[in-house]
Structure formats: structure tokens, C-alpha cells
Amino acid sequence: MSETLIVPTMADLMAAGKTPEILFWVGSAGSYDDRAKKITRAFVKILNKANVDFAVLGTEESSTGDAAKRAGNEFLFQMQAVTNIEVLNAYEVKKIVTADPHSYNTIKNEYPELGGKYEVLHHTQFIKQLFDEGRIKPSTKTYNGTRVTFHDPCYLGRANGVYEVPRDLLKLAGVELVEMKRHKRTSLCCGAGGAQMFKEPEKGDKDVNVLRTEDALKTNPKIIATGCPYCNTMMTDGIKFKEKESEIAVLDIAEIIANSQDL
């Protein structure tokens, strides 16, 4: 039903004696989660349009271990890390791009000590570079003046201090960016981090994603933009809980850019 994407694997390229410019780390959510897969595809469309020489690990990729580590299972985390690092080093990977802030944080910050030293970029940072280098041209026609609020993923924002790049991209798409009261440093978590995604919340008076969705709704947006597959799930659930799914879309920045490029 959909157009074909060009997605070479590291194994293919190695067989052909080639080394790509970047490795696209898809992440477990981006590989398996139905909603996140759309983000993955949107990002690949951008990569294809910009003729980026990239590859994925495909079936050789495995969980980074972020969720295991944050759940307290350091042992499982390090097993995953060491296994992944072995694969990455065998392919002599130098530069990694990922659409998952959790993978981004873990590979960038926690892998080096275990022998995995790479330049790691979040996909928003990489897309920004593509714009900066003129490999794709910004277009405002799809989203000109659309009210968009941006939800900072914790592992991109507070964890790594990346606040401006995703906003820059939104502005390049011509949106009217409206900030929630809690944003950037004081942004509120979507509720998924620290392995919460995989368990029922403790007893309380509200779910975190509902509170965060309420934050977003106060800005009266057409689109809630984010840069993390887990945030996307949580905010999408929140919008459904508030019965606003017909009025408000939850989109990843990669999807917004891909749409604005008519991809």
C-alpha cells in the first residue's frame, strides 16, 4: 500500500564493501510499536529524500537496555549494552542517529564507559543538520500558522539539554509554536520513563499522561508535537482519554517535517 523505502542494512553494505555515513538506530519502539513505526518510516523518507547514505542494523539490533537499567536491572542492561557494542564496533560504526531519546541518551552517555564510543545524534538534530547543509529545503506550506505545542521528552531535554533544536525545526515548518506553562527545564514527564511504560501506575489521583495532556490542551493546539515514541504513545492515549482525537493530532517532529516536504 505504501511506497517503497530504501533501507539498507549494515550487513548488506558490508557485503558490498561499503560503510554508510550514519547508522540509524531504530530502537525497539520504532521497530515494533505500530504508532512508532510510522515515525520510523517518516524519518526514513526524509533520509531518502536527502539522499543520506545510511543503514540500519535490522535484525541485528537489540534493546539498548535503557528500560532494564532504569527498572534497576543493571545486569541485563550491561549484557544488552555489551552485545550491542560488539555489533556496532564490528561494523566500525562512528555516527549514530536515532528517533528515540532513550536510545540516544543510553548510547551517547552510558555506552562509552563500556567500550562503545560513537557520535550520537537525536533525529531532530540530524534533520536540523540536513536543513543547515541545504540537503533539504524547508517548506511552510503544510503547517503555515498551525498552532503547535511541543512536549519536551525528558531524555532529550532535561537529560541532555536539547531544547532548541526541535523547536527550530517546528519554526522551519512555519508553525505557530505555543509553549505549555511547563516547558523546557520544567517540562512535565509524559509518564512513560523509568520503565513506567511497561507497568501499571501506582495508586494516585490521576495518570501522569492525563495531567500532561491537560497542560497541552490549555494551549489550544491543533497538533501536539514531540520527539519520542514513548511520549507519543502517552500523549495519544491522553488525547483519546480527553476525547479530543478528532481535533488534535499527536505527531513526531519527523512526521511534521516529512509532511511539510510532501513525503
Place this chain on the structure above:
Amino acid sequence: MKFIPNILFLIALITGIVFFAKNVKKLIRNIKLGQDVDVSGNKSQRWKNMAMIALGQSKMVRRPVAGILHIIVYLGFIIINIEVLEIIIDGIFGTHRVFSFLGSVYGFLIGSFEVLAVLVIISILAFWARRNIIKIKRFWKSEMKGWPKNDGNYILYFELVLMSLFLVMNATDLHFQTMNSGNVISQFIAPIFSGLSEGVLHIIERSAWWLHILGILVFLNYLYYSKHLHILLAFPNTFYAKLTPNGQFNNLEAVTNEVKMMMDPNADPFAAPAEGDDDDVPAKFGASDVADLNWVQLLNAYTCTECGRCTSECPANLTGKKLSPRKIMMDTRDRLEEVGKNIDANNGEFKDDGKQLLDDYITREELWACTTCNACVEACPVSINPLSIILDMRRYLVMEQSAAPTELNNMMTNIENNGAMWPYNQMDRLNWKDE
């Protein structure tokens, strides 16, 4: 007889300082109960952090109202304490306002102290109102009952009394008032006492002087028992705070060694430990009690001033869960104090009291509610990291007790079996390409 005040003063001064030194020693001993942690590297960044965050209060002003009020009290506290130097010299040698020979400089100094004292009093009243009249939410959370609530108010009363005594002392000092230099505020207080005889005035002035210095000595010794300890520990705490990105959690070295052993086909699992390898006690993974935490985490606990900025930004707490990052720090300190007292009572040796930080202080429900979002870490004005304690305690629960919630166990089993948090086939990882 003439020297009795001097002697009494010396006794008070020495007693105050000796008690304080004893408490500081205990404090250091307790902090050192923690595990070693590498705090080397990038000294210049550490000094810079201390200068900006502790000295410069850069994170305090992120909330402007409390931030500015706090800076006034903080500056007042530091600057007015220059006056204590004169009080000590006067007290020991029986002089009166020994620095007054400085003339206009002295007038300027005391004048600015008086202005500051008034500003401090205003700020303290505002702080008191925020706690007790406006009842700002973070001061009324469940962990802020009893001592923590009273402690917060006692500090304000203490400061209020000390500042008032300073002004009364100046107002009733005829010699100082006749100098008419530096009495910018006290000249307006002096008329209140105008009907009194010179002798009575002198008694009031002396009483204010004595109460002022005794109050300072008592306050100094109050610190150890109070959240007010932050005025000292904020400095080392910001110095030793983590320099790496918030998102970077430490990799447990003990685990790395085991993983290496498992991955290395040549490793001999039964090999005798290498020569000089003295830690034959197997490392405990994670933390169930304060001695399993590292000393920076324990320093964090003593530094916490219970302002609750962390808790007020915690997504779990904001949605009614039991987790409060501030309570994590308060519990750690309370347990550490309990362990310290236990050691004191048992001739320097800790005697098992059947208690620990986990369950007796911090419940599992609190630990599992954390989203590791770093809001608490970012919010702390003195760079305390409650998240690192939560993570270390989760590590204990998972790696020592296999006591993770069932859903998380399922998630981890999936990672072990098929390299993802969900039970999907590893071979389907690239299916998204053709969907």
C-alpha cells in the same frame, strides 16, 4: 570581679564552638559511612558550580519571589556576621565597639547592617507568611508534619529575634546613638526607649548584646539538628555534584566485571582473586540501607533544606502518588542519623537494629512510582540528586531480591529472550520497512 563578663563570655564562646566542632565531627563520620565514589576530574568546573549555584544562588532565582527573598536573607546573614567579629573582640577584651575608631567607615558598615537587618526581617515575615498564611502547597505535603514543619518556623523565629536584638542593641546604645553615624534605622527605634533612664538603657543594651551573641552560638549548634544545615553544606554539595548529563546513570562496576567474565571465553570463573584483591566480600548490588549509598548521596541528604521544589515538580507526586523526592532525602538523613546514634551508643560499632532504609523508611511503592524524568534533580537549588538514590534502591530490589513488579519482570524477560520489551520475534525487527 571586673573580669567576670569576659570570663563568662569566653566560656560561652568556647562551649558553643566545642559543641559545634563535635557535631561537625559526627556529621563527617556519618557521611563517611557511605561508599567511595569517584569525584575526581574537572576541578575547575566543580569550583565554578559552587561559585554559581551555592555562592551565586543561580538556581534559587529560577523561582524569582522565593529566590530574591532568599538572597536578601542569605546576604544579610553573611554580611551582618561581620559584626560578630566585633562582638567577639569586645566580649573577650571588655572593649565597647572596638572598631568604632574607623569613624565614617564604621558608620557606613553598621548603617548597611541595619538596613540589611530590616530587609531580612521583611523577608523572614514574607517567608513565614508563605508557610503559614498562604500555605504554599509544597510546605504542607505529608512529609512536612511535626518536626520538619516546626523546624522551618523555628529558623524564621530565630532569625527574626537575632535581627531584632541587633537593632535594639544599637538603638539603646547611647554612645552609638550620639556618634550619629550608622544609626540609619536604629535612630527611629531609639525614641521608643527615650523615657528610660541611662542605667535601664544600659541594661537593655547589654541584654540585647548578650542575647544576640548567645543566640548566634545556640543557632550555630542548632544547625546539625535542622534543615538549616544547608547554609554550610550547600557549598561542598554543589562542589561534589554530578558533572555528567542528567540522563547519564552510572554503570555499576561490580556488574561490569561480572558481565566481562561472562562474555570472555577465556575467563576462569573459579580463578582465585588476583593478588591484592582484598574485597573478598561479594559486592552487594544496589542499596537497601544508608551504608550502601555513596557518601555524596549521604552529603545530599544532610544538605537538603526541605524546600520541596523537587516534589512540586515530580510527575508522580503531582498525580497523587506516594513518591516525594524530598521525602527520599529526608528519610535518608533520618536513617543515617539513627545509624549514627546507634554507633555512638555501641562504642563506635554499628549494632544491627533490624531496620533499614528500604521498607522501614522508603517504601517500594514510592520507589516504583518514579519516571526517572530528572525533574527533581533539575529543580534542586543545591544540586541534590534524589533520583540516584531511587535508582540504587531499585537495583537492590531487582538484583538482590528479584522483587520487581510482575509487569516489569515480564518486560525484562522479553529483553532477555528476544531483545525487546515486548514479546516480538527478533527476526521481525525490520518489518516496518515494508508495512
